[in-house]
Amino acid sequence: MGKTMVKVVNPCVCSTYHADVYAYAKIEYEDGGLSICGVVGPKRNGDCTGSAGQCVDEIRNGKPTEDWTNEMLQKFCDIWERWHLNDMRPYCKHQRELGWVEQSQEKVKVMKWDRTKETWEKARAAEKRAVECLKKGKTFVPTPEETIYANVSYGVTTYNDELPEHPEFYEFKERDCLGHSNVEYKTRGWISHKEHPLGILGKPCPVCGYEYGSSWIKEEVPQDVIDWLFSLPESRTKPAWV
Ligand SMILES: [Zn+2]
Ligand SMILES: [Zn+2]
Ligand SMILES: [Zn+2]
Numbered sequence: 001m002g003k004t005m006v007k008v009v010n011p012c013v014c015s016t017y018h019a020d021v022y023a024y025a026k027i028e029y030e031d032g033g034l035s036i037c038g039v040v041g042p043k044r045n046g047d048c049t050g051s052a053g054q055c056v057d058e059i060r061n062g063k064p065t066e067d068w069t070n071e072m073l074q075k076f077c078d079i080w081e082r083w084h085l086n087d088m089r090p091y092c093k094h095q096r097e098l099g100w101v102e103q104s105q106e107k108v109k110v111m112k113w114d115r116t117k118e119t120w121e122k123a124r125a126a127e128k129r130a131v132e133c134l135k136k137g138k139t140f141v142p143t144p145e146e147t148i149y150a151n152v153s154y155g156v157t158t159y160n161d162e163l164p165e166h167p168e169f170y171e172f173k174e175r176d177c178l179g180h181s182n183v184e185y186k187t188r189g190w191i192s193h194k195e196h197p198l199g200i201l202g203k204p205c206p207v208c209g210y211e212y213g214s215s216w217i218k219e220e221v222p223q224d225v226i227d228w229l230f231s232l233p234e235s236r237t238k239p240a241w242v
Contacts, residue, residue: 004030008242010235011073012062014040014050021049023059024239025080027229033087034221034229036080042240056080067233076232079225087218090189094207096219104189104200104212111158112182113170122149159196189213 007027014023021041028035038059040050051058060077064070091100115123126146133140142150156164164170176182189212191199201213210217 004028005230007230007232008235008239009076009232010065010237010239011068011076011232012059012064014058014062016041016049018049020063022065022237022239023050023055023062024235024242025059025076026242027232029221029226029230031087032218032220033085034083034226036084037242038080039239039242042242044240046241054084065236067236072232075228079229083219083221083225086221088216089219090213090216092205092208092210092217093219094205095210095212098206100200100203100212104187106188107185108159108188108191108198109161110184110186110191111161111172112176113156113158113164113172115152115154115169116171119149119152119169122146123152126150157195159191159198 005028009025009027010022011025012023013020019041023038023040024042025036025038037053038055039048039052040055040058040062042048042052056077060074062073064073091104095101122145126142126149129146130140130142132138152166152169156170158164173182188198188200190201192201193199193203193212202211204211
């Protein structure tokens with residue numbers, strides 16, 4: 001374990017419903033991993049007037065304190081959004097360059113379809129006939145139609161309004177038998193690439209082969225960013241907690 005660098009800053013004052021309060025952020029850097037978390041109006045009892053944690057937006061909209069300018073405040077928040085938890089990235093540097101980070105946030109409409117009643121009944125009838133032949137010691141020779149229906153899967157999942165491969169066998173119902181919706185919206189980063197080409201989870205990088213989301217990768221924070229962060233003015237006041 002390397003040495004931990006810690007700094008507490010007081011970049012702005014935030015207006016909350018109750019009062020104008022100081023906002024603080026704690027910057028920690030250890031073993032190449034950067035972590036920033038904030039708190040708006042920390043109180044002695046451990047509570048806070050505003051938000052805490054990843055409250056970048058609230059801090060971004062605050063009024064700079066005397067040691068800060070708005071330009072510094074905006075730059076600080078940009079760094080926070082870009083580099084917080086840089087050692088827990090699901091992508092390699094090529095995937096970022098290829099735009100997979102943005103793509104992983106794109107929403108996909110995922111629909112579940114069921115076999116139609118008719119399809120289900122035809123499959124059952126074929127199975128029933130096969131069992132009857134078996135019991136009577138007769139040879140079962142399926143018709144081409146029986147073979148087709150016996151091979152139709154129970155349900156299929158489609159993405160972004162595409163139709164099932166054989167739409168004639170399926171129907172879409174808003175809800176399943178338990179009342180759950182059969183439509184959901186998932187981001188591409190959470191859809192397996194094996195499941196659908198739109199999915200990015202597990203998709204290999206064309207350059208190095210790293211499969212998106214298969215481990216945490218460290219994305220190096222540029223040294224000038226670290227230098228800038230640790231040269232920021234130290235908070236003049238001591239927060240109850242941060
Ligand atoms: Zn914290
Ligand atoms: Zn359900
Ligand atoms: Zn790569």
